[in-house]
Amino acid sequence: MRRLLVPAVVAVLLAAGCSGDPVPSAPAPVDNTAMVLADASEPGSLNPLLGYAPYGAARFYDGLMEFGPTKVPQTVLAAQQPQPAPDGRSWTVKVRQDGVRFSDGSKLTVDDVVATYQALLDPVYASPLRASYDMLSAVVKVDASTVRFDLAYPYPALPTKLTLGILPHTALTPPGPLANSPVNAKPVGTGPYQLVSWTKGDRMVLQANKSYFGGAPKVSKVTVLFQPDDAKRAEQARAGQLDGAEVSPQQAVAFAKVDGVRVITQDSADFRAITLPTANRVTGDKAVRLALNYAVDRKALIGSALAGKGSPAYTPMPGSMPEFIETQATYRYDKAEAARVLEQAGWVPGADGVRAKDGVQARFTLLYPTGDTERAAVAQAFATQVKAIGVQVEATALAPEAITARGGADAQVLGGGDPFNPDTGFAPVLHTGGALNPGGYSNAQVDTALDNARKATDPARRATAYRQAQRAYTADPGLVVLAFVNHTYVVHDEWTGYQPVTEPAVHGALGWGPWWNLQTWGPR
Template sequence: MIRRVPAVLVACALALAACSTSPTTSGAAASSAGTFVVATAGEPDTLNPVLNYGVDGASLIFDGLVARDAGNALVPGLAAALPTVSPDGKTVTATLRDGVTFHDGTPLTSADVVFTYQAILDPKVDSVIRSDLDMLASVTAPDPKTVVFTLRYAYAPFLQRLALGIVPAAALRGKDVNQADFNRKPIGTGPYRVESWTPGDRLVLTANNTYFGGKPANAKVVVAFVADDNVRAQRMRAGEFDAAELAPKLAAGFDSVGGYQVHKVDTADYRGVMLPMGNPVTGDLAIRKALNSAVDRTAMIGGVLGGAGEPAYGPVPPTSEFAEPTAAGRPGSDAAAATAALDAGGWAAGGDGIRAKGAQRASFTLMYPATDSLRKELALAVTADAKKVGIEIKPEGLTWDAIDTRISKDALLMGFGTPYDPDFTSYKLFSSQFAGQGYFNPGHYKSPVVDEALQDGRDLADPAARKAAYSTFQKQLATDLPWLFLAYLEHTYVVKDAVAGVQPRVEAHEHDVANSIWWNIHTWTRK
């Protein structure tokens, strides 16, 4: 899921939510021994893994053939052991666990695994993750317990793709997967089954007491969808939630409040400004160079993030084995370098302090989702730094629906990132073949060098060759600057002291229902 939050809720709905006394999300329910209530800004568009729900695992409703432990290392999931890979890297074989059933009691078989992956490859299915499986030639089931994946080429991180949740073939075979009721009322094998989903409000999950991983320690989980950061913080303070995702400054407000713990979770989640190549200002390399020099990333980390993050210069996190250190820049601002870039690019100083090239003023709009307070503050910080060197930025908070219509021409404060493999997000985000496909490369960035490096990164099996390819990719990106990378975040959560069993792990950009600090909520208890 690319969007960080859904469309903005109307003010009256937010007010009602803030004053809710429903038995599901009230403070009394949150303190119930058998129920945990958690709150997040983001809401899925679907609950079907085929259509991009919880594809990296920890979805609470589904399981993949593999899972990840607290250190993000791969461990067996629905597979009895980690799948085996042939010497040439082109055949991957998985053997299923015994006795696993779906929530409706039907047994899991290899046919369900085959159906899941074939559905993604089916061109009639609107799956945005189809390109993730470009390497997959076929998936077959020689017997009810065995699944064989045949690859077109050796793809080093393929086992990580097997964290995708498996759906029951019987529930979807012969149906239009794009419109199926299953997408809102799914059947999985995970620790929780879906009781109800009220769009814009909550997802209610009940324990799967026959879960192969053991009966969940709690009977129910309620995921409250609260798009507005401030409203979510108010409701957390009112005692409605056991845990909530909050912006760093809002989370810091709980540091001195008894009964709560603030968790700063390491991530590979970056924020940056996507700069459209077709815009007459952001499409000019001199402007992009000037912005890259002018922004004070160190000040942003301290002021906007409250210290919960580190400077970002590219889409591969510094903690990754694929990170290219020479592509990193200086954390502070360099006004002299910014001014030199603008002078060299023909952007002359104007009487009003804003530079211009001929009749074109150095001015552009920077969009951000209106309910995301962190992105708003980052947008304002970028605006202030840019003005110091003669670039006018007009920040504009919008709904995602409004942003959708303008992402090819106006800059956007975006977020992406994965701690797993650099192919997972960078391929779609920077390859020219995805230019203009929604939130994949919305700025229409095109570079033959980047295209070749990204393709090599997914085609080559040799670790050294892959590292070289991603080094080339990062260096070229640092030259072209299609994004103004700002910061890698620490995700901040507030959790009640009474909650036991919380195990933070390095997180990706996506962390709403799946892959949040509550990835192991089925093991949580109360002290």
């Protein structure tokens, strides 16, 4: 373990949101094969069929394919790139036959691949991922080395859906709800690491898989501490308890002044947006929605709330997919236009400066997770800016589960997105009934364009459809999309192995983050 010895900058970190006095101590004995990381979130399950590591970079599992520095999925358990049928209604995949083994000692076979995807499709297993794989109609064993994915409709992006961690078929028998599976807490996979222990609410300990087909990792032991509070996590790093952690953008600025620590700023497709629930009498008003989009100075918000670690955004389509971006789908910063839109719709200022219409004041609550200093800063900056047009926003911290329960009534600071496939990172935010659409946004033109895009086999037609969706959305917005954030981390500089990558919203010590390729890391 390498320690982050940084007591000289305590005052700077205190100003960035940390608390506590310096804790000077003698350096602990160094173990250059063990690493201690801190994560903001703890997984509810380690079962890939229940949503663990949906974009790959799973510590315990491998998928047929994986993402990396390029947008093109690369083979892992697949022996070669997936091949589509001429009509686009099926894909065949050759599975590795070179002795890959699961952590229980069993050998990987086509049967394991088929069983994993069949369990995803079979209602008896109740996988929450089923809806996001509705393009799949069947998974068939062709021969001892080949599996075929039959589709309900052509889906050109299927290789991006093959990052799901593969389970041994024995872990999926007899059929039954996945909620009862032993794999949830005791993963069995082919990945570079194996679980030693999991103390829920505290930590997880991993050990290197010495028989990993890609070579045994040099980092032989990884301890992941779970700490949802940004300030406390940064304090752990300051006290020399960690080899790496995610920190808020403001804290990253302070850590940049620390010797022996590397601050990593990772590009991401992780957007920040303010949801505008349709059931709310204020946020459901189309004029209010449009006016709020004009009223926000996104560059200024990024500078103040994100310490400059981000880029302006107007829709959830990330810059990592420029071929799909509609450059005209934006809003200028124009408070006068925002006021005009509100006035025309009957929202007029009251004596207290807050607008009202038909006896309803332009007030609403904006929720963000307790302990999340970044989203708190975004919420406060947004509230400050829109107050200038007569809209009063009360930023309130709640536990994540409480925010989920109130998603249909109250606004929230929403995050999400992936840089690989707009059908999984963009469409769920804007499509009626989408998995990332807590506010209930619905627009028939947007839905039609998204449906056309996901089924288009011609790249040009697919891009055209996504651009149409963005134009239709910006004419009738259901969110205030603010920025794509950079994820910021601190890592002791005596570790090496970091490789830049654009990561999805899902990130941390157990998937993505700078440790997405942890199996290739080692002491410098």
